Amino acid sequence: MRSLAPGIKLITSFSRDSWYRFFILILTFVFYTTYHLSRKPISIVKSQLHRNCSNVIHPADLNITDNDTWCDWAPFDKNNYQNLFGVLDNCFLVAYAIGMFFSGMFGERLPLRYYLSSGMILSGLFTVLFGLGFYWQIHSLWYYCLVQALNGLVQTTGWPAVVACVGNWFGKGKRGFIMGIWNSHTSVGNILGSLIAGVYVSSSWGLSFIVPGIIIASAGVICFLFLVEKPEDVNCTLPQHHESVEQEPLLRNSSSNEEIFSTNTSTAVEPEEDHTEAISFCGALRIPGVVEFSLCLLFAKLVSYTFLYWLPLYIANVAHFDPKEAGDLSTLFDVGGIVGGILAGLISDYSGGRATTCCAMLIIAAPMLFLYNKIGQNGLPTTIGMLLWCGALVNGPYALITTAVSADLGTHECLRGNSRALSTVTAIIDGTGSIGAAIGPLLAGLISPTGWNNVFYMLIAADVLACLLLSRLVYKEVRGWCGYTTRQRGFKEI
Template sequence: MRGTPAGILLIRRIRGKDWSLTTYRYVVLLITFIAYACYHASRKPSSIVKSVLDPDPKKVNMVHPWPIGEFFVENELVGTEGNGLRDEGWAPFNGTDGTSKLGEIDVAFLACYSLGMYVAGHLGDTLDLRLFLTTGMIGSGIFVGLFGMGYFWNIHVFWFYLVMQMLAGLFQATGWPSVVAVIGNWFGKRKRGLIMGVWNAHTSVGNISGSLLAASVLDYGWGLSFILPGALIVLGGIIVYLFLAAYPEDVGFPCPHGFAGNSETVCNDEEAQIRKGDSVEVEKSAVPRFGSGNRKSVGLLEACLIPGVIPFALCLFFSKLVAYTFLYWLPFYLSQTAIGGEHISVKSAGNLSTLFDVGGIVGGILAGYISDKLKARATTAASFMYAAIPSMILYRSYGNISKTINIVLMMIAGLFVNGPYALITTAVSADLGTHSSLRGDARALATVTAIIDGTGSVGAALGPLLTGFLSTKGWDAVFCDAYDLCPYCWSSFIPFGDN
């Protein structure tokens, strides 16, 4: 069995007794929440600095008031701060093909992320998840920070930024399969949709914090917008290493899915241990110590044959394509679109775009709750995607009327776009990774999560790439592309349903 994390050993020594199962679950939820929020925070800088690297000269030196408050739009002279680089841009992204180059940077990151996901999933079911996650977080932080150092080292070579993004993408691939596998190890299926819907708010919290952090230091040089989120994820990796118990067995508790396949007995034992609280320490020696390294992992092909894996993977392909188009390009869109007859600054656009993720938090929780009540994950996900179509049409058509209308419609679009994305990548992946066809004798959580999210990430790579090219023809072309792709999610479920 892998060792107990050093931080937990220290806490045991200080307290003189161990935590209860319930406390461990809360700690695992909190640490994995922080971990993946750090992952997403480190992905946001590239969307925030797009308009600095490739500015629109028509908007230089424009000052605009904002009736809702100074937080979202400040009165600032774009081009007079940051050593005058705001209006000049940054080679090689400030040329006539700058927007396309920014799209290529995004797709390089996401392509490596999606390819790395398939490998990371299998490794996550084979290696110690705590060490695997720690390595991924520290590696991600290093390469995100190195991208930002290009500003301070005055690097203007395209391949440097391309390589940094590709390497960052590979390390970022370690995150999602690992955190979902850890949560799946600690929680059974009861209310999993709601629990994971709330827990999945880490995606939006990470996007919001990453946007605000990157935008807050933009005036001191765009490089800091990468370095600070990079340092944040490294710190998160240290916390994971010290305090995350990846498997209940590693701290003396039985796995909620059992090892011999008797899930009902395990659930009863589990509830009994929750009631015992701190006294559970006395009886932990009787727990079979299968540990995190004794169960066999499932191969990629075998995981693909689990009922539902392929349909949900295809649905996530289209869902993530739309979601990541907003993730990477919404701040750029806001900075280049007149809202209420006025343009807003780059920094303000980054702050304003966080409200899309606020809607996403509500959408993830709502989708999880509805799917639990109806016991219909597929129908819930498909319904949200269909509702996303009119919400995006309304946002594009009427979002420029006023700032208040823009905010309301943006949050509604975020709710419907991120709802199915959150549901599929959390509760659905965990359900399928502990599917009855595995008979409780193998680990497939990280592998199944990687297949589903890896396929989705291929769509995530295509979305920003297509946007980079389509935006040169006008934003209507970008939104039409998003409308057209949403219905394909439903067709993915036709042969599957909610079984």
């Protein structure tokens, strides 16, 4: 009998469950990549909306009344343009933070496929409307603020929905590593958004928004056509969310081809009861660890989003690159974020210390931010190296908390099998973090006129506070490694 081709052997070595899990992982990766792809253009376009016009060659037939601002886009042609940029960022981020606390509850009660696809289509519409301001010659700050606020609201559909979907399909055993890789969609989206926006920023900055808007709206259509919310919808086995002591060695020593996708299925265990009642907001807050990780994420996301919205402008101002070059160089921060997220997930899986992993990376990040501000512009190699290091250390904890930690807490053993808590817990954690995401860029806009050094001192202080908020959980994890154990009954620790 003839042997099968090696490629066919590889394909057939994976089960039907494995292929579905892989398909959902790729699909949700693409969906949230488009969310971040559509958020990034504003940071690239900022340096085009307000430039040093004295260095720009103007058309011969143009009657110039002010040589310093003729090339700027009103209303950002004023001396307080940095404050206006901060207000613009905050319209998106405050709306996002407020909406996120309600989005999780909607996500628990509505079909994820409809919820996610409608959110992406609406987000595409508002992103396109921002870009059309260029072609419609709109110079009203209120127009751009309104569009950003509405976009922030509809973008809250993304994170709780994709995390809930992935949590439905994957068990706990390799969650940190899998979600560390999967969470690179954030950085991939930022990179693609920067590159796409950079193509049009110097010629027609409206296309820097219109093209990403079309992309995310198209992804919404794909979501409606192909997303499968739960394994039982296609007769796949359910994931096991809680490992027993007897199963743990088996999971860690498994070396089959299906280890990543199917070692955590529930074929060997009794399925848990699935409660139909969604968890309340207060009930989710009582899950051990939710409050600490939420507050930690507030400060971690403050740092990450300040870089997201202000790094290209910082590079352009300090290192004197043009808008496209500054945008391209800023993508290195996100490249480092990909590596940091994967390492954080991998280390926390093998150590069992989610909080300790986050705290260690945040501790190292604080002096690294100080060094980047002091020596980061001393030559291109130094800039590249420091951006990669800062990206890994800043985005690593942020990625771990918003993915593996959120999924762990949303399927916590104290929930006793309630599978409808994941979206609410994810929304609480990311919603709290989004408050920091709103505060960071606003503070950067207010502080940057006094000097970029003060902005970095603010970021370092936020990093230190994020570490301190995890100290109790780190202490518990260290005690566990030393042989001390705690029992949990319901929502209370004894």
